[in-house]
Amino acid sequence: MQCSELELIEDFYDAGECTRLLHYFLKQHAWPDNRYEYGGRRFVLPRLQTWHADAGIRYNYSNNLLVTRPWNVVLSRLRADVETKLKQAFNAVLVNCYRNGEDHVSWHADNEPELGESPCIASLSLGATRVFSCRHNRTLNTERILLAAGSLLVMRPGFQRDWQHSVPTEHGILNPRINLTFRKVIEPAVVANSLNWEA
Numbered sequence: 001m002q003c004s005e006l007e008l009i010e011d012f013y014d015a016g017e018c019t020r021l022l023h024y025f026l027k028q029h030a031w032p033d034n035r036y037e038y039g040g041r042r043f044v045l046p047r048l049q050t051w052h053a054d055a056g057i058r059y060n061y062s063n064n065l066l067v068t069r070p071w072n073v074v075l076s077r078l079r080a081d082v083e084t085k086l087k088q089a090f091n092a093v094l095v096n097c098y099r100n101g102e103d104h105v106s107w108h109a110d111n112e113p114e115l116g117e118s119p120c121i122a123s124l125s126l127g128a129t130r131v132f133s134c135r136h137n138r139t140l141n142t143e144r145i146l147l148a149a150g151s152l153l154v155m156r157p158g159f160q161r162d163w164q165h166s167v168p169t170e171h172g173i174l175n176p177r178i179n180l181t182f183r184k185v186i187e188p189a190v191v192a193n194s195l196n197w198e199a
């Protein structure tokens with residue numbers, strides 16, 4: 001992998017644990033409808049999402065679309081495992097379900113101001129293996145990584161600034177993939193202060 005801000009940890013969870021977790025997310029996780037209205041426009045998100053955060057955390061992008069939910073036993077355990085491995089604290093997680101290969105996410109960066117200047121984001125995958133593409137903003141150099149069940153992709157500081165990423169449509173894939181991206185949202189007061197410093 002040429003992108004030095006990415007680290008792929010394979011088999012963070014073993015196959016048995018992946019199967020149990022996948023079953024939980026497919027059978028017990030309460031997925032909302034993926035039809036939204038935003039800015040007077042209705043649209044269908046090509047995947048299912050839930051957003052969970054510590055009390056008091058506010059996140060504009062997700063709050064526009066998603067109700068903030070609390071952590072539950074399963075999500076809390078996954079967070080603790082990831083925090084222990086990476087020696088980093090996270091206070092929010094975006095949970096995605098790509099129901100089959102038609103579900104996807106287009107080119108974007110996780111660069112909302114609430115995440116601060118140089119976030120570290122950890123991405124845990126379960127279920128079907130999907131392609132994760134990343135494209136450098138300046139050189140347009142593109143890389144493709146396979147995200148298999150049980151893998152933990154660490155997007156280090158600098159990645160969201162210099163690269164965009166996507167999970168492209170793959171017509172042959174019939175099975176679901178679950179993806180959890182652990183994030184550290186900066187407290188609103190801290191965001192306000194950093195904006196003041198720039199003014």
Ligand SMILES: [Mn+2]
Nearest residue numbers: 108109110165
């Ligand atoms: Mn993303």
